Amino acid sequence: MAGSYCYPYPHPAVTADIAVFSLRQQQLQLLLIRRGGEPFKGCWALPGGFLDIDEDLESCAARELEEETGVRDLYLEQVCAFGRPQRDPRERVISVAYFALVPVERLQVRAASDAAEAGWFALNALPELAFDHAEIIRMARQRLAAKLDDSTLAFQFMPKAFTLDELQQVYEILRQAALDKRDFRNSVLHRGLLEETGETRSRGNRRAARLYRVKQPDRVGYTFNDPL
Amino acid sequence: MAGSYCYPYPHPAVTADIAVFSLRQQQLQLLLIRRGGEPFKGCWALPGGFLDIDEDLESCAARELEEETGVRDLYLEQVCAFGRPQRDPRERVISVAYFALVPVERLQVRAASDAAEAGWFALNALPELAFDHAEIIRMARQRLAAKLDDSTLAFQFMPKAFTLDELQQVYEILRQAALDKRDFRNSVLHRGLLEETGETRSRGNRRAARLYRVKQPDRVGYTFNDPL
DNA sequence: GCAAAAGTGTTATCCCTACACCCATGA
DNA sequence: TCATGGGTGTAGGGATAACACTTTTGC
Numbered sequence: 405m406a407g408s409y410c411y412p413y414p415h416p417a418v419t420a421d422i423a424v425f426s427l428r429q430q431q432l433q434l435l436l437i438r439r440g441g442e443p444f445k446g447c448w449a450l451p452g453g454f455l456d457i458d459e460d461l462e463s464c465a466a467r468e469l470e471e472e473t474g475v476r477d478l479y480l481e482q483v484c485a486f487g488r489p490q491r492d493p494r495e496r497v498i499s500v501a502y503f504a505l506v507p508v509e510r511l512q513v514r515a516a517s518d519a520a521e522a523g524w525f526a527l528n529a530l531p532e533l534a535f536d537h538a539e540i541i542r543m544a545r546q547r548l549a550a551k552l553d554d555s556t557l558a559f560q561f562m563p564k565a566f567t568l569d570e571l572q573q574v575y576e577i578l579r580q581a582a583l584d585k586r587d588f589r590n591s592v593l594h595r596g597l598l599e600e601t602g603e604t605r606s607r608g609n610r611r612a613a614r615l616y617r618v619k620q621p622d623r624v625g626y627t628f629n630d631p632l
Numbered sequence: 633m634a635g636s637y638c639y640p641y642p643h644p645a646v647t648a649d650i651a652v653f654s655l656r657q658q659q660l661q662l663l664l665i666r667r668g669g670e671p672f673k674g675c676w677a678l679p680g681g682f683l684d685i686d687e688d689l690e691s692c693a694a695r696e697l698e699e700e701t702g703v704r705d706l707y708l709e710q711v712c713a714f715g716r717p718q719r720d721p722r723e724r725v726i727s728v729a730y731f732a733l734v735p736v737e738r739l740q741v742r743a744a745s746d747a748a749e750a751g752w753f754a755l756n757a758l759p760e761l762a763f764d765h766a767e768i769i770r771m772a773r774q775r776l777a778a779k780l781d782d783s784t785l786a787f788q789f790m791p792k793a794f795t796l797d798e799l800q801q802v803y804e805i806l807r808q809a810a811l812d813k814r815d816f817r818n819s820v821l822h823r824g825l826l827e828e829t830g831e832t833r834s835r836g837n838r839r840a841a842r843l844y845r846v847k848q849p850d851r852v853g854y855t856f857n858d859p860l
Numbered sequence: 861g862c863a864a865a866a867g868t869g870t871t872a873t874c875c876c877t878a879c880a881c882c883c884a885t886g887a
Numbered sequence: 888t889c890a891t892g893g894g895t896g897t898a899g900g901g902a903t904a905a906c907a908c909t910t911t912t913g914c
Contacts, residue, residue, distance in 0.1 A: 407640030414685040415643035418715075418726055457642040457724050461715035485713040485728045487646075487689040496685050498646055498726065500713045550855060569866075586868070587904065594902095610865045611911040627778065797893075814895070815877065838892050839884040867910070874903080883894070 416487070416496035420465040421452030421537065422480070423544035424473070426506035427561055427577055431526045434541065435506075436533075437472055438521040443493050444534030448523070450541070452499070465502040473522055474512075478504040479560045479625055483544050491536045499535075503544040505560035508574075552578055556597055556624045565601050567613040568592070595628075644715070644724035648693040649680030649765065650708070651772035652701070654734035655789055655805055659754045662769065663734075664761075665700055666749040671721050672762030676751070678769070680727070693730040701750055702740075706732040707788040707853060711772050719764045727763075731772040733788035736802075780806055784825055784852045793829050795841040796820070823856075 424435035436448040451472040455464045462480055470476045483501040491497065525531065527545065530538070551557045561574050572588045592598060599619050604612035618624060652663035664676040681696040683689065690708055698704045711729040719725065753759065755773065758766070779785045789802050800816045820826060827847050832840035846852060 407638050409640070409642040410635050410638040411643070411645075412635030412637070413682070414637040415639070416646050416683065416685065417639075418644050418646065454641070455644065455715070455726075457644065458717050460717060461713060461726070482712045484710045485689060485726075487683070487728070489686045489688060498683075498689070498713075498728070500715070500726070546858070550858075567866090584905070585866090586906090589867085590869095591903080606865095606912080608865075608913090610863085610913070611867085613866060630774070630778075795893085812878070813893090814879085817894085818896095819876080834885080836886090836891075838886070838890085839894085841893060861914105863912100863914085865911090868908090870906090872903105872905080875901090877900080878898090879896105881895085883892105885891090885893100887888105887890090 414496070416498050417492075418455040419452050419497055419499045420455060420461060420468055421450040421499050421501050421540060422465050422469050423450055423483070423501065423503040423541055424469065424475075424478070424506060425503060425544075425548065426511055426524070427508050427574060428511065428524050429526075430577055432578060433524040433526055434530070435473060436523055436525055436531070438523070439534055447534040448525075448531045449534035450501075450537045451522075455500075461500050462502070465500075465504075469504060475506060475510065478506055479557075480504050481547075481625060483540070483547050486536055486540055488536060499540070501540045501544060503548060505557065507563055508561055509563040551625075551627065554629075555627045556618070559597075559618050559624050562618070565603065565605075565615040565617050567605065567607070567615060569613060571616075642724070644726050645720075646683040647680050647725055647727045648683060648689060648696055649678040649727050649729050649768060650693050650697050651678055651711070651729065651731040651769055652697065652703075652706070652734060653731060653772075653776065654739055654752070655736050655802060656739065656752050657754075658805055660806060661752040661754055662758070663701065664751055664753055664759070666751070667762055675762040676753075676759045677762035678729075678765045679750075683728075689728050690730070693728075693732075697732060703734060703738065706734055707785075708732050709775075709853060711768070711775050714764060714768055716764060727768070729768045729772060731776060733785065735791055736789055737791040779853075779855065782857075783855045784846065787825075787846050787852050790846075793831065793833075793843040793845050795833065795835070795843060797841060799844070 426433055435451065437451045439445055439447050439449050451469055453468040455461065462482070465480055466476065469478065480502050483503055485498055485500045487498040489496060530541070548557065558574055558578055562571060568589055571592065572583055572585065575588065576583055597619055598616040601615040601617050603615045605615055606612040653660055663679065665679045667673055667675050667677050679697055679700040683692045690710070693708055694704065697706065708730050711731055713726055713728045715726040717724060758769070776785065786802055786806055790799060796817055799820065800811055800813065803816065804811055825847055826844040829843040829845050831843045833843055834840040
C-alpha cells in the first residue's frame with residue numbers, strides 16, 4: 405500500500421496556490437517559483453503547496469507563501485477552486501487559488517527554503533507555466549481588475565502613509581492609463597476613504613507634499629456597496 | 633484499516649454544495665434538503681455531496697443537484713471553497729460552493745432519490761442549517777446581489793421569451809424595490825441585450841405585449857465589462 | 861530666477877431619476 | 888364604456904471627463 409492514511413473511497417489532495425501581485429518597474433508583476441522537482445521540473449509555477457489536514461485554507465496559503473518567499477501578513481483573497489481531473493499528473497488535486505497583494509515598500513522576496521528560485525514577471529511576459537496555473541492567473545487577474553475600480557484594493561499596494569501623487573501613479577499603472585490630477589484627487593478625496601496624517605514629505609527636494617493614510621485599514625478590499 | 637484507498641499523508645474529502653435560488657411567491661427563495669442521516673440528522677442543508685475522484689467540480693455540483701432534486705441544466709457558478717477544519721465532524725471536508733438559478737417556468741422539484749425531503753425557503757426565514765451552510769448561503773447571496781446590477785444574471789430566471797413587464801417584476805423582486813416602468817425599459821433596451829421575437833402574447837386577455845428574448849444566451853452571467 | 865513637483869475650479873456631458881398620460885383590448 | 892395592463896418622452900441632478908495656471912522650494 406502507498407501509505408498509512410486510508411479511506412473507504414478515494415480522496416483528492418488539496419493545495420493552495422497564490423498569485424502574488426506587486427508593482428515593480430512601473431508594472432503590475434507576478435511572483436513565480438521555478439519548480440525544483442517533477443512534474444513540470446524547471447517550469448515556473450505559482451507559489452503554493454499541500455493543505456495540512458488541520459489547517460484552514462487561508463492559513464495554508466499564508467504559510468506556503470511565507471515558506472516559499474519569506475513574505476507574510478499580506479492581503480489574501482480567495483479566487484476560487486480549480487479541480488479539472490487531470491490538472492496534476494500525479495494524483496487528483498484540487499487547488500484553491502488565492503491572490504495576494506504586496507505593498508511596494510515590502511518588496512524583498514528572499515529566495516526561500518525549498519523553492520529553487522523566485523522571480524517577478526510582467527503579466528504580458530509570463531513564462532510557460534506548470535499545471536493549469538496560466539488559467540488560475542487569468543482568473544486572479546480578472547478578479548483583481550474587476551475589483552480595482554469599486555473597492556479599495558489598490559490601497560494594499562501603498563505604504564502606511566503616502567502622497568496623493570504616489571497613489572495616482574499606482575492607479576495609473578493598474579489601469580494602464582493616464583489620469584487627470586484634479587479629477588483623481590477630487591474623486592479619491594470625495595469618497596472619504598483617506599485622511600491626512602498631518603505630516604508632509606519632501607521627496608527629492610521640492611515643495612513638500614501632504615501625507616495621507618487609509619481611514620479604515622480593516623475594510624480594505626471590500627467593494628464599496630458591500631453590506632457593512 | 634478504514635478502507636482501501638491509502639495515501640502517504642492525510643487527505644481531506646471534497647464536496648460540492650449548491651445554493652439553488654428561484655423566484656416563488658414573489659420572493660427570492662432557496663432550495664434546501666432535509667438531512668436523512670447523521671451528522672445534523674433532520675437539519676436542513678444545501679443539496680450537495682462528495683466529489684467523484686475523476687469528476688470535474690462543476691460536474692459534481694450538477695450531478696448532485698440532479699440526483700437530489702431532479703433539476704438539470706441550470707446556470708451554475710462557483711462561489712468559493714470553504715474549508716474550516718472542524719466544519720464537518722466526521723472528517724476533514726473541503727466544500728466547493730456553487731450557486732444555481734432556476735427559471736421560474738421550470739419549478740418542479742420532485743422529491744428525489746436519497747434526499748428525505750426538499751423545500752423552498754424565503755431568505756429571511758431560513759431554518760437552522762447544518763454545517764457551515766448558513767455562511768455559504770451568505771456568501772452566495774452576496775455574490776448574487778453584487779452581480780445582479782451589472783450582469784445579465786437575472787435573465788437566468790426568465791423563460792426563453794418574456795415580456796418587459798415580466799422582466800421588470802423579476803428585477804423588482806430581486807432588488808426589493810419598485811422600479812419606474814419607463815426607466816426600466818429604457819435602460820434594459822438601451823443596453824442592447826434583448827431583441828424582440830416578433831411575437832406578442834396576451835396574458836389574461838388584455839392588450840397583447842411584445843415578447844423579447846436574450847440576444848446572447850451563452851453570455852448570460854458575465855459582468856458587463858468583462859473581457860470579451 | 862528657474863526647474864520641478866504640489867496644489868487648485870469651472871464647464872460640458874452623460875447617465876440616472878422622477879414623473880403622467882394615451883393606447884389597445886376583452887368583457 | 889370601462890377596467891386592465893401595454894406602451895411612450897422630458898426635465899433636473901449628480902457624477903464624470905476635459906482642461907491650465909499658480910504655489911512652493913531648493914538650487
